[in-house]
Amino acid sequence: QSALTQPASVSGSPGQSITISCTGSSSDIGIYNLVSWYQQYPGKAPKVMIIEVTKRPSGVSDRFSGSKSGNTAFLTISGLQAEDEGDYYCCSYVGGGSSLHVFGTGTKVTVL
Amino acid sequence: EVQLVESGGGLVQPGGSLRLSCAASGITVSDNYMVWVRQAPGKGLEWVSVIYAGVADVNTYYTDSVKGRFTISRDKSKNTLYLQMDSLRVDDTAVYYCARDVSGYMGHFDYWGQGALVTVSS
Numbered sequence: 001q002s003a004l005t006q007p008a009s010v011s012g013s014p015g016q017s018i019t020i021s022c023t024g025s026s027s028d029i030g031i032y033n034l035v036s037w038y039q040q041y042p043g044k045a046p047k048v049m050i051i052e053v054t055k056r057p058s059g060v061s062d063r064f065s066g067s068k069s070g071n072t073a074f075l076t077i078s079g080l081q082a083e084d085e086g087d088y089y090c091c092s093y094v095g096g097g098s099s100l101h102v103f104g105t106g107t108k109v110t111v112l
Numbered sequence: 113e114v115q116l117v118e119s120g121g122g123l124v125q126p127g128g129s130l131r132l133s134c135a136a137s138g139i140t141v142s143d144n145y146m147v148w149v150r151q152a153p154g155k156g157l158e159w160v161s162v163i164y165a166g167v168a169d170v171n172t173y174y175t176d177s178v179k180g181r182f183t184i185s186r187d188k189s190k191n192t193l194y195l196q197m198d199s200l201r202v203d204d205t206a207v208y209y210c211a212r213d214v215s216g217y218m219g220h221f222d223y224w225g226q227g228a229l230v231t232v233s234s
Contacts, residue, residue, distance in 0.1 A: 001175075001176070003156065003158075034217060034218055034219055035219070036218065036219040036220055036221075038157070038221075040157075045209055045211075045224035045225065045226060045227060046149075046157065046209075046221070046224060047224075048220060048221060048222055051218055051219065051220045052218055052220075057220070057222065089156060089157050091157075091159070091219040092219065093217050093218070093219055095217065097176075098173050098174055098175070098176060098179060099159065099173070099174070099175045099176060100159065100162055100173050100216075100217065101159040101219050102159065103149075103156055103157040103158060103159060104156070105156050106156040106157070
Protein backbone atom coordinates (compact mmCIF):
# COMPACT_ATOMS: atom_id res chain seq x y z
CA GLN A 1 0.00 0.00 0.00
CA SER A 2 1.61 3.26 -1.11
CA ALA A 3 1.55 6.40 1.00
CA LEU A 4 -1.16 8.92 0.24
CA THR A 5 0.07 11.96 -1.70
CA GLN A 6 0.26 15.38 -0.08
CA PRO A 7 1.98 18.59 -1.20
CA ALA A 8 5.39 18.96 0.43
CA SER A 9 4.67 22.45 1.66
CA VAL A 10 1.90 25.02 1.99
CA SER A 11 2.26 28.54 3.35
CA GLY A 12 0.04 31.43 4.26
CA SER A 13 -0.05 34.69 6.16
CA PRO A 14 -1.67 35.07 9.57
CA GLY A 15 -5.43 35.30 9.25
CA GLN A 16 -5.55 33.64 5.84
CA SER A 17 -7.00 30.22 5.04
CA ILE A 18 -4.99 27.37 3.57
CA THR A 19 -6.02 23.96 2.27
CA ILE A 20 -3.93 20.81 2.22
CA SER A 21 -4.84 18.01 -0.17
CA CYS A 22 -4.41 14.29 0.36
CA THR A 23 -4.79 12.09 -2.70
CA GLY A 24 -5.36 8.39 -2.51
CA SER A 25 -7.24 5.91 -4.66
CA SER A 26 -10.51 4.06 -5.06
CA SER A 27 -9.12 1.48 -2.59
CA ASP A 28 -8.80 3.86 0.34
CA ILE A 29 -10.06 7.46 0.42
CA GLY A 30 -12.42 6.81 -2.47
CA ILE A 31 -14.46 4.15 -0.69
CA TYR A 32 -14.01 4.83 3.02
CA ASN A 33 -15.12 7.93 4.92
CA LEU A 34 -12.36 7.13 7.38
CA VAL A 35 -9.81 9.88 6.80
CA SER A 36 -8.09 11.50 9.74
CA TRP A 37 -5.59 14.33 9.97
CA TYR A 38 -2.67 14.79 12.35
CA GLN A 39 -0.61 17.80 13.37
CA GLN A 40 3.00 17.26 14.43
CA TYR A 41 5.54 19.67 15.86
CA PRO A 42 9.27 18.86 15.54
CA GLY A 43 10.36 16.24 18.03
CA LYS A 44 6.82 15.71 19.31
CA ALA A 45 4.19 13.03 18.92
CA PRO A 46 1.36 13.68 16.45
CA LYS A 47 -1.98 15.10 17.57
CA VAL A 48 -5.27 14.15 15.94
CA MET A 49 -7.14 17.11 14.43
CA ILE A 50 -9.86 15.55 12.24
CA ILE A 51 -11.46 12.09 12.19
CA GLU A 52 -13.95 10.47 9.81
CA VAL A 53 -13.26 13.12 7.13
CA THR A 54 -15.09 16.00 8.81
CA LYS A 55 -15.32 15.47 12.58
CA ARG A 56 -13.27 17.39 15.11
CA PRO A 57 -12.30 15.56 18.31
CA SER A 58 -13.04 17.37 21.54
CA GLY A 59 -10.66 20.26 22.17
CA VAL A 60 -9.64 20.86 18.56
CA SER A 61 -10.14 24.41 17.31
CA ASP A 62 -13.02 24.97 14.89
CA ARG A 63 -10.52 26.72 12.63
CA PHE A 64 -9.69 23.21 11.41
CA SER A 65 -12.11 21.53 9.02
CA GLY A 66 -12.05 18.51 6.74
CA SER A 67 -13.75 17.47 3.52
CA LYS A 68 -13.48 14.91 0.75
CA SER A 69 -14.14 14.71 -2.98
CA GLY A 70 -13.64 11.44 -4.80
CA ASN A 71 -10.22 10.03 -4.00
CA THR A 72 -8.93 13.24 -2.40
CA ALA A 73 -9.38 14.55 1.13
CA PHE A 74 -8.74 18.10 2.25
CA LEU A 75 -7.77 19.85 5.47
CA THR A 76 -8.55 23.55 5.69
CA ILE A 77 -7.08 25.80 8.34
CA SER A 78 -8.93 29.10 8.65
CA GLY A 79 -7.64 32.21 10.38
CA LEU A 80 -4.08 30.93 10.20
CA GLN A 81 -2.07 31.48 13.37
CA ALA A 82 1.64 31.18 14.15
CA GLU A 83 0.94 28.13 16.33
CA ASP A 84 -0.42 26.28 13.27
CA GLU A 85 3.07 26.02 11.80
CA GLY A 86 4.13 22.38 11.73
CA ASP A 87 3.75 19.16 9.77
CA TYR A 88 0.37 17.72 8.84
CA TYR A 89 -0.41 14.14 7.85
CA CYS A 90 -3.54 12.56 6.51
CA CYS A 91 -4.41 8.96 7.27
CA SER A 92 -6.91 6.61 5.67
CA TYR A 93 -8.32 3.21 6.48
CA VAL A 94 -7.38 0.75 3.74
CA GLY A 95 -8.77 -2.47 5.27
CA GLY A 96 -9.05 -5.70 3.42
CA GLY A 97 -5.41 -6.62 3.58
CA SER A 98 -2.94 -6.84 6.38
CA SER A 99 -2.21 -3.12 6.58
CA LEU A 100 -5.22 -1.37 8.06
CA HIS A 101 -4.13 2.25 7.68
CA VAL A 102 -1.90 4.33 5.44
CA PHE A 103 -0.54 7.80 6.14
CA GLY A 104 0.11 10.61 3.71
CA THR A 105 3.54 11.87 2.74
CA GLY A 106 3.15 14.91 4.99
CA THR A 107 2.86 18.66 4.42
CA LYS A 108 4.96 21.34 6.05
CA VAL A 109 2.79 24.35 6.89
CA THR A 110 4.63 27.65 7.18
CA VAL A 111 3.06 30.80 8.58
CA LEU A 112 4.68 33.73 6.83
CA GLU B 113 -4.58 11.26 32.97
CA VAL B 114 -3.50 8.84 30.27
CA GLN B 115 0.22 8.22 29.82
CA LEU B 116 2.03 5.94 27.42
CA VAL B 117 5.76 5.54 28.00
CA GLU B 118 7.93 3.71 25.48
CA SER B 119 11.25 2.10 26.33
CA GLY B 120 13.67 -0.38 24.82
CA GLY B 121 14.99 1.59 21.89
CA GLY B 122 18.65 1.71 20.99
CA LEU B 123 21.35 0.80 18.51
CA VAL B 124 21.28 -2.68 16.98
CA GLN B 125 23.14 -4.32 14.10
CA PRO B 126 21.35 -5.44 10.94
CA GLY B 127 19.83 -8.86 11.51
CA GLY B 128 19.54 -8.25 15.25
CA SER B 129 16.53 -8.07 17.54
CA LEU B 130 15.00 -5.53 19.89
CA ARG B 131 11.85 -5.41 22.00
CA LEU B 132 10.02 -2.16 22.56
CA SER B 133 7.74 -1.70 25.55
CA CYS B 134 4.90 0.77 26.01
CA ALA B 135 3.81 1.06 29.64
CA ALA B 136 0.34 2.50 30.04
CA SER B 137 -1.37 4.33 32.87
CA GLY B 138 -4.87 5.76 32.85
CA ILE B 139 -6.07 3.17 30.33
CA THR B 140 -6.14 -0.62 30.28
CA VAL B 141 -4.11 -1.89 27.34
CA SER B 142 -6.06 -5.13 26.97
CA ASP B 143 -9.37 -3.23 26.75
CA ASN B 144 -8.17 -1.04 23.92
CA TYR B 145 -6.98 -1.26 20.33
CA MET B 146 -3.30 -0.35 20.46
CA VAL B 147 -1.00 0.51 17.56
CA TRP B 148 2.63 1.11 16.73
CA VAL B 149 3.46 3.92 14.30
CA ARG B 150 6.99 4.72 13.20
CA GLN B 151 8.77 7.68 11.67
CA ALA B 152 12.12 7.38 9.94
CA PRO B 153 14.48 10.34 10.47
CA GLY B 154 13.21 13.32 8.49
CA LYS B 155 10.41 11.23 6.97
CA GLY B 156 6.67 10.78 7.37
CA LEU B 157 4.56 8.60 9.61
CA GLU B 158 4.06 4.91 8.86
CA TRP B 159 1.43 2.68 10.48
CA VAL B 160 3.17 -0.51 11.61
CA SER B 161 0.83 -2.77 13.56
CA VAL B 162 -2.35 -3.05 15.63
CA ILE B 163 -3.53 -5.43 18.34
CA TYR B 164 -7.25 -5.64 18.89
CA ALA B 165 -8.99 -5.16 22.22
CA GLY B 166 -10.42 -8.06 24.14
CA VAL B 167 -9.41 -11.21 25.92
CA ALA B 168 -10.55 -13.72 23.31
CA ASP B 169 -8.47 -14.67 20.29
CA VAL B 170 -6.07 -11.80 19.79
CA ASN B 171 -6.29 -10.21 16.36
CA THR B 172 -3.13 -8.57 15.08
CA TYR B 173 -2.26 -6.89 11.80
CA TYR B 174 1.01 -5.66 10.31
CA THR B 175 2.19 -3.52 7.46
CA ASP B 176 3.67 -5.69 4.71
CA SER B 177 7.27 -4.56 5.25
CA VAL B 178 7.41 -5.94 8.80
CA LYS B 179 5.16 -8.99 8.47
CA GLY B 180 6.95 -12.11 9.65
CA ARG B 181 9.65 -10.08 11.41
CA PHE B 182 7.74 -8.00 14.00
CA THR B 183 5.29 -9.26 16.63
CA ILE B 184 2.89 -7.09 18.60
CA SER B 185 1.71 -8.37 21.96
CA ARG B 186 0.56 -7.23 25.40
CA ASP B 187 0.87 -8.24 29.04
CA LYS B 188 -2.35 -7.67 30.95
CA SER B 189 -0.70 -7.97 34.37
CA LYS B 190 1.84 -5.28 33.50
CA ASN B 191 -0.60 -3.16 31.43
CA THR B 192 2.10 -2.98 28.79
CA LEU B 193 2.20 -3.21 25.01
CA TYR B 194 5.19 -4.72 23.23
CA LEU B 195 6.74 -4.80 19.79
CA GLN B 196 9.23 -7.61 19.25
CA MET B 197 11.41 -6.73 16.28
CA ASP B 198 13.53 -9.48 14.71
CA SER B 199 15.70 -9.61 11.59
CA LEU B 200 16.05 -5.86 11.76
CA ARG B 201 17.08 -3.97 8.65
CA VAL B 202 18.67 -0.57 8.15
CA ASP B 203 15.36 0.78 6.84
CA ASP B 204 13.67 -0.08 10.14
CA THR B 205 15.56 2.84 11.69
CA ALA B 206 12.92 5.16 13.08
CA VAL B 207 11.23 6.65 16.11
CA TYR B 208 8.56 4.17 17.16
CA TYR B 209 5.41 5.51 18.80
CA CYS B 210 2.75 3.50 20.58
CA ALA B 211 -0.76 4.94 20.53
CA ARG B 212 -4.29 4.08 21.45
CA ASP B 213 -6.58 3.42 18.49
CA VAL B 214 -10.08 4.45 19.53
CA SER B 215 -11.93 2.07 17.23
CA GLY B 216 -9.59 -0.16 15.27
CA TYR B 217 -10.69 1.24 11.93
CA MET B 218 -11.33 5.02 12.14
CA GLY B 219 -7.65 5.94 12.27
CA HIS B 220 -8.38 7.86 15.46
CA PHE B 221 -5.17 7.60 17.46
CA ASP B 222 -5.84 9.81 20.48
CA TYR B 223 -3.12 9.08 23.03
CA TRP B 224 0.53 8.77 22.01
CA GLY B 225 3.77 7.95 23.75
CA GLN B 226 6.85 10.12 23.46
CA GLY B 227 8.54 7.75 21.03
CA ALA B 228 11.52 5.38 21.18
CA LEU B 229 14.40 5.69 18.73
CA VAL B 230 15.57 2.49 17.07
CA THR B 231 18.77 2.72 15.05
CA VAL B 232 19.80 -0.23 12.90
CA SER B 233 23.38 0.16 11.76
CA SER B 234 26.62 -1.76 11.56
